[in-house]
Amino acid sequence: MKKLGIAVAVAAALVLVLFVGIKVVLGSSIPAFQEKSIERIANLSIEYSESSRCQACHLDIYNDWLDSAHKTADCDTCHGPSQAHVDNSSLIVPVDTSGDLCMSCHNKLESKPSTFSQIISEAHYPEKPCLDCHSPYIRPIAESPPVPHTLQGRIGVCLSCHEKGVFRAPKLAKDHVGFTAEMCLNCHKGSVQ
Numbered sequence: 001m002k003k004l005g006i007a008v009a010v011a012a013a014l015v016l017v018l019f020v021g022i023k024v025v026l027g028s029s030i031p032a033f034q035e036k037s038i039e040r041i042a043n044l045s046i047e048y049s050e051s052s053r054c055q056a057c058h059l060d061i062y063n064d065w066l067d068s069a070h071k072t073a074d075c076d077t078c079h080g081p082s083q084a085h086v087d088n089s090s091l092i093v094p095v096d097t098s099g100d101l102c103m104s105c106h107n108k109l110e111s112k113p114s115t116f117s118q119i120i121s122e123a124h125y126p127e128k129p130c131l132d133c134h135s136p137y138i139r140p141i142a143e144s145p146p147v148p149h150t151l152q153g154r155i156g157v158c159l160s161c162h163e164k165g166v167f168r169a170p171k172l173a174k175d176h177v178g179f180t181a182e183m184c185l186n187c188h189k190g191s192v193q
Contacts, residue, residue: 047081050074054082057089064137069117078136099130133161158184 051074055062065071076082078101085093099121108118125133158181162172172179 046083048074048076049081049083049086051076053086061137068137070136097129097131102130102134102136 051062051065054075065075070078079093079095082093085091103121106118108120112118159172162170162184
């Protein structure tokens, strides 16, 4: 008899909890404390933008990005919060060219899939910023540029590939040793645009 009384009391408590739960759900879909949180969050200023917003002003880069290995990373992932720049294009979005940003994804870790591009930064041209040789918008990222090629605003980096012959770049001729990158354009203007 005592067990029956305990079972009835537990059942009554469960019904009461269930009834109160249904009343809360039907009576108010959002508890009061959540309403205040939603209001607070809705009043925060927008810092990040959608990558599609970059298309209007940066069409060439945007189209290259859509065809690149980085197309799954939003522009803000690498360029940082950009909504202020979208609202006022005179505000410049800073770009980290040190390589630290690249290494946040591409540093070699055993836990990453072997198909994901990874390097050991200390052994992979540690004296050079990643962007001297790699473009995050061009596929394949580490492929040598076609010849004749453009320097894409990087006049002065000729030696980073041609001095050592990296990326199948022709090594400097013996009579060019000691030349500076600026000297390259004196003769090679026709092939480098």
